[in-house]
Structures are given as structure tokens and as C-alpha cells.
Amino acid sequence: MQARIRGMDLPLVLLHAFPLDSRMWDGVRERLDPITPDQRAQGEPDLAAAARRVLDHLDERGIERAVVGGCSMGGYVAMALLRQAPERLAGLVLADTRAGADTEEARANRLAVAERAEAEGVGEWLAGTVPALLAPTSPEEVSSRVRGWVLDQDPADVAWAQRAMAARPDSTELLRAARVPALVVVGEHDGLTPPRQARELADLLRGELVQLPGVGHLAPVEAPDAFADAVLDWRQRLAL
Structure with missing residues (x-):
């Protein structure tokens, strides 16, 4: 609740990375008090559909505007939100993500991962990607926790997310034209x-x-503390 105590009344929405879920935000919950919806397999694999579900979630809570952030895949969903409803975003926080669409090679790799998840389920083959997500000096406790999150994922969610990311458009011009305060971490x-x-x-x-x-x-x-510090400092200075 610290952000609200400091006078920042706009809700903060944080969208998780792949192949994780909203537990990735547990380390910042106490300080940032975020809303953290999970991205699940529903309908066609399309990040625009994921963005619409986030908007529906805000509507259910009676929230008209929010600061929206995302890490990696969550950043792609945040960009889809910006494309659909820029008037709903009071600020944008993008962590460890990119504006561009996938290359043909990257798209093919994603589709292969989706097919493997459906055929084999989620196992060590996917958890084995965790070292690429973390710094070489990341503590074993962090690595083990992230591996556990990966192994918990539903294969249908993994396949859906990979196909949705493979189909996402380039957001370069969208971001260039955006008129929203932004923090990149x-x-x-x-x-x-x-x-x-x-x-x-x-x-x-x-x-x-x-x-x-x-x-x-x-x-x-x-x-998590350094990330929370960056977000809180930015929000305080911009009165978001």
C-alpha cells in the first residue's frame, strides 16, 4: 500500500512474463500494491484478446485509468492495451521487453515450442530455459523459484502464449506516436x-x-526492491 500512502491514487497494473504467471510480482506487492491478472489460454492466440481481458478486468473493478506495466510478454500485452485504448493508460512501465515483431526464425521457434508443449506437456525441456532468463550471478534460490513457476504452467497456456507472441505486430510506430509518460527498466x-x-x-x-x-x-x-524503487521514484516525480 506504500504507493497509495504516498498520494499516488492511480492503480498500477503489472503483466507477467512468459513462461510465468502473476507470482513473479510477489516481491513487489507490498511496496507497489499492483493489480496482476494472469494471461491464460482463451480463444484465438492473440495478444489483443489478452489486452481486452485486462480492460474487462479493470471495468469490473470500476477503474477508468491506470498505470500499466509489463515484463517481457507482459510488455507486449501492455503495448496491445496502448493500441486498443490509449485513453485508459495514465503511464506505461516496460521492463525487459522490445517493440519489434519476431523475425521469421523466432516465430518458427515459438510455434515449435507451442507444438511441443501440446505434445509433451511442460517439463524440464522448458524449465531448462531458465538460465537464459537470469543473470549468471543470480542466486540459486531465485533460479529454483523461477523453475518451479515454469513447471507449474499449463501446457495450453504455454502454447497459447507462444502463438500469440508469434503473431504480434511491430509496435515501433505505435510507441513513437504515443503520448503517455513512460519508464523503461x-x-x-x-x-x-x-x-x-x-x-x-x-x-x-x-x-x-x-x-x-x-x-x-x-x-x-x-x-524486486530496485525495481520497486525505480517505479515509485518515477511515479512520485510525475505525480502518477
Whole structure:
């Protein structure tokens, strides 16, 4: 509840990365008091549909405007929200994500992962990707926790998310035209969406960039206090 105590009345929505769920935000809940909907397999694999479900969730709560953030895949959903209903976003927080669509190779890899999840279920083959998500120096406790989250995922959700991400459009021009305060956060050792891409993202949005030292692609999980500090400082200065 700290954000509300400090006078920031707009709700904060945080959208999780793949292949995780809303538990990835547990480390920042006490300080940021976020709304954290899960992205589940429903209907056609389309991030626009995921964004509509987030809007429905806000409508059910009577929330007209919110600060919306996302990590990795959650960032893609946040961009889909910006595309659909920019008037609902009072601010945008993008962590360890990118504006561009997939290359043909990346798209093919996602579709292969979706097919494998459906054929084999979720197992060590997917949990084995966790080291690529974390910094080399990430504690074993963090790695074990993330592996557990991955192994908990429903194969249908994994397949849906991969196909939805494979189909997402390029958001470069969307972000360039956006008129919303923005914060971009990136881990120093993020090998999937490295700091160079985060700088490009911040430049597109005319926003602020915060690089968190010693962490990788899951900065809010690896450094929850530093992530919360960055978000709270940005919100206080912009009165969001």
C-alpha cells in the first residue's frame, strides 16, 4: 500500500512474463500494491484478446485509468492495451521487453515450442530455459523459484502464449506516436532484450530508462526492491 500512502491514487497494473504467471510480482506487492491478472489460454492466440481481458478486468473493478506495466510478454500485452485504448493508460512501465515483431526464425521457434508443449506437456525441456532468463550471478534460490513457476504452467497456456507472441505486430510506430509518460527498466545482463534495445525503446517513447545492475531478463524477480524503487521514484516525480 506504500504507493497509495504516498498520494499516488492511480492503480498500477503489472503483466507477467512468459513462461510465468502473476507470482513473479510477489516481491513487489507490498511496496507497489499492483493489480496482476494472469494471461491464460482463451480463444484465438492473440495478444489483443489478452489486452481486452485486462480492460474487462479493470471495468469490473470500476477503474477508468491506470498505470500499466509489463515484463517481457507482459510488455507486449501492455503495448496491445496502448493500441486498443490509449485513453485508459495514465503511464506505461516496460521492463525487459522490445517493440519489434519476431523475425521469421523466432516465430518458427515459438510455434515449435507451442507444438511441443501440446505434445509433451511442460517439463524440464522448458524449465531448462531458465538460465537464459537470469543473470549468471543470480542466486540459486531465485533460479529454483523461477523453475518451479515454469513447471507449474499449463501446457495450453504455454502454447497459447507462444502463438500469440508469434503473431504480434511491430509496435515501433505505435510507441513513437504515443503520448503517455513512460519508464523503461532493463537488467544489466539481460541477454534477450539487452540494454541497447531498452535505450531504443525509451527513445521511441521519449521516456526514462533505468538499468538495474547485476540482473538479467527478469529484473522485477531478480531485484524486486530496485525495481520497486525505480517505479515509485518515477511515479512520485510525475505525480502518477
